[in-house]
Amino acid sequence: MQTHRITTPFGRRPMTLALVKGQLETSSIKEGKSIDKWKVFRDVCQARSTIGIPDRALTVLDALLTFLPCNELTQEGGLVVFPSNLQLSVRAHGIAGTTLRRHLAALVEAGLIVRKDSPNGKRYARRSRTGKLEQAFGFSLAPLLSRAEELAELAQSVAAERRRFQIAKENLSLCRRDIRKLICMAIQEGVHGDWALIESRFRALLARIPRTPLLADLEPILENMEMLREEILNQLDLKGNSGKPDGNAVRFGRHLQNSDTESSHELEPACEREEGPNPTDMRPSAKPMKVFPLELVLQACPTISDYAPGGGGSIGSWREIMAAGIIVRSMLGVSPSAYQRACEIMGPENAAVAMACILERAAHITSPGGYLRDLTGKAARGEFSLAAMLMALYRSNAAGRSAGDKRRGGCAQPSAFQVDDGRNRPPYG
Structure with a gap:
């Protein structure tokens, strides 16, 4: 039996089996074992979440370690520190007395320190006539020395997890x-x-x-x-592997063919004819057209359905969405020439989609006609992505906007059009 190595707490603090086990473990430290106290402290800080102590308790432990005269934790150098609460509070950056006692109890419960209470509960040391330390009562830091390897493994595990x-x-x-x-x-x-x-x-x-x-x-x-x-x-x-021509080549080829604005007058009657429109006449027969999924367009721009031909409130084909685009063009005050230019550069379907997107943003656009001209100019230079515009509106509508917001054509945030297109700027505007 090693009862002479067990210290019971003073006063009303109870004795527990955990305290007994902790003291027995510290009594079996190998002779000559030593460890740098700040290395152990860093391991404790790293494994704090695993050990289960608050960050303020680390401040108290740091203060306790400063009362050791050397940097090495060894049995020969003494592992008991005995500062008063006042001294400990000063070195713990002015921590309050009640908070100090609470975190000391947390360190004891976590098995990082052990109380070594005197007969009257005071902290002090008894020295010989030569000044050699014979007995000390206070806080023993022996658990840090005995658990050094365990704490290092915990720290490495937490670092690997992080x-x-x-x-x-x-x-x-x-x-x-x-x-x-x-x-x-x-x-x-x-x-x-x-x-x-x-x-x-x-x-x-x-x-x-x-x-x-x-x-x-x-x-x-x-x-x-x-x-x-x-x-x-x-x-x-x-x-x-389907043999489809490269999309960039199609886009730049279309831009080159449309660089002469006087060569595309065959599109003008179809864009201008608003009485009894026949939108399929607007498609240039010699140009491949890149069409977005109709369902995606209607989900991104639901307001365009209100302007469906015949007032049915629903759009089921590209013919209908192009006819609705002409109606919206007139309602928003976009000039026929601006819309024709958009048809020439983007194509009739995409021009109608652009009008549907502008309709969704109408509450935030001062001049829809000028806005469309600006988009058309950027499209001609290859700086405008209609796909990015559609996806931004689709995400904005799918984020849970109310039906009233959709009917008013407003977005919750003007920045909803900003898409991460690799250039750190909105794709248009």
Whole structure:
């Protein structure tokens, strides 16, 4: 029995089996063992969440360590410190007395220090006539020495977990960026596919990310994100082998053909004819047209349905959406020449889509005609992405706006049109 090595607490503080076990462990420290006290303290700080102590308790432990005269924790150098609460409070940056006692109790409960109480509960040391320390009563730091290896392993485990968390966050950010840009690229390049459904699945995954996520939260979301990205890439690979001309070549070829504005007068009657329109006449027969999914356009721009031909309140074909675009053009006061120019540069379908997008933003646009001219000019220079505009509106409408906001054609934030297109600026405006 090693009862002479067990110290019971003074006063009303109870004795527990945990205290007995902790004191027995500290009594079995190997002779000659030593460790740098600040290295142990850094390990404790790193493993604080695992040990289960508050950050203010670390301040108190730091103050206790400063009362050791040397930097090494050794049995020969003495492991008991005996500062008064006043001295300890000063070195703990003025911590209040009640707070100090609470955090001392937390350190004892966590097994980082042991109370070695005197017969009267005071902290003091008894020395010999030569000044050698014979007995000290206060707080023993022996648990830090006996648990040094354990604390180092805990610190390494926490560091590895933190690194895994950082890698998961980085991979998730990269995967989000890849999916967002691949969807926009697929729509912009005219790749067939249910991109509205894929966008909805992507947004559902984003909604699962907590405000303060843990590694266990991120790993399954990242796995699903990577599967979605692989699915998108597979669709793009299938389309890449179909012999479809490069989308950029089609776009720049169309711009070169339309650089002479006097050569496209055959489009003018179709854009100007507002009584009994025949929108299919507006399509240039010699130019390939890049058309977005009609369902995506109607989800991104629901207000355009109010201007459907015949007043039915629904649009079911590109003919109807182009006819509605002409009505909206007249209602917003856009000049026929500005709309014709948009038809020449973007194509009739895309010009109608641009009018639908402007209608959604009408409350925030002072001059719709000037706005359309600006978009047309940017499209002619290859600086405007209609796909990015549609996806921004689609995300804004899918974010839960009220039906009244949609009917008024306003967005909750003017910045909702800003899309991460790699140039850190809105795609138009």
